[in-house]
Amino acid sequence: MKKKLAEIRKKIDDIDNNILKLIAERNSLAKDVAEIKNQLGIPIDDPDREKYIYDRIRKLCKEHNVDENVGIKIFQILIEHNKALQKKYLEETQNKNKIFKQ
Numbered sequence: 305m306k307k308k309l310a311e312i313r314k315k316i317d318d319i320d321n322n323i324l325k326l327i328a329e330r331n332s333l334a335k336d337v338a339e340i341k342n343q344l345g346i347p348i349d350d351p352d353r354e355k356y357i358y359d360r361i362r363k364l365c366k367e368h369n370v371d372e373n374v375g376i377k378i379f380q381i382l383i384e385h386n387k388a389l390q391k392k393y394l395e396e397t398q399n400k401n402k403i404f405k406q
């Protein structure tokens with residue numbers, strides 16, 4: 305029984321590694337998106353895109369038998385974090401430019 309529990313926990317740890325890698329990969333795209341939006345002069349927040357993502361997540365949750373509320377909560381955290389990273393990146397680059405122009 306204990307051996308079986310250890311095996312299952314190993315599987316969970318491996319899955320957690322993969323989830324973390326994917327979160328890091330998603331986060332790493334924040335700079336590129338922020339850069340493009342800055343050059344296009346469009347806001348970081350895009351409610352239409354967020355609606356599209358949440359609708360898609362709801363559909364995927366149904367397909368994979370995942371509780372919709374859980375799926376939405378996870379993606380709310382990821383999207384809010386992505387927006388925070390974009391804002392931080394733009395603030396930092398704008399501060400660097402200010403120093404550079406002095």
Ligand SMILES: O=C(O)C(=O)C[C@]1(C(=O)O)C=C[C@@H](O)C=C1
Pocket residue numbers: 337348349350351353354357382383384386387
């Ligand atoms: O797709 C974009 O425009 C993004 O900036 C990425 C993202 C996301 O994290 O998925 C973040 C903020 C926007 O409001 C919408 C989506």
